[in-house]
Amino acid sequence: MNFISILMFIFAGMLLLVAIILYSGDTGLIRTINYVRVKDKKKYARFLGKSMALTAVAPLVAGIAGLFLPAMVSVIVLIVLTIVILIVIARQSDSHYR
Numbered sequence: 001m002n003f004i005s006i007l008m009f010i011f012a013g014m015l016l017l018v019a020i021i022l023y024s025g026d027t028g029l030i031r032t033i034n035y036v037r038v039k040d041k042k043k044y045a046r047f048l049g050k051s052m053a054l055t056a057v058a059p060l061v062a063g064i065a066g067l068f069l070p071a072m073v074s075v076i077v078l079i080v081l082t083i084v085i086l087i088v089i090a091r092q093s094d095s096h097y098r
Contacts (some may be wrong), residue, residue: 004071008063008078016057023049051089058082 022029025042038044058081066074 008030032035
């Protein structure tokens with residue numbers, strides 16, 4: 001197994017753990033200044049949990065790609081997926097909370 005793949009799996013696991021905690025409605029991980037203007041804090045935490053889970057897909061897919069492809073290809077997969085996922089999240093949050 002490739003060292004980069006192991007790091008990607010660990011990183012994706014940590015992101016998924018935080019996503020599960022946030023999706024459960026726990027606002028303890030969110031700094032107070034980040035949701036001052038938000039009316040429903042539980043709903044905001046659930047949205048952040050969904051966004052975090054979606055963000056965890058990129059290192060997970062890159063880790064899987066790193067098992068079968070060269071390390072540089074998995075890094076490129078990670079960069080491209082991260083950009084696409086962040087664009088999706090930004091469009092979703094802009095329409096959701098503005």
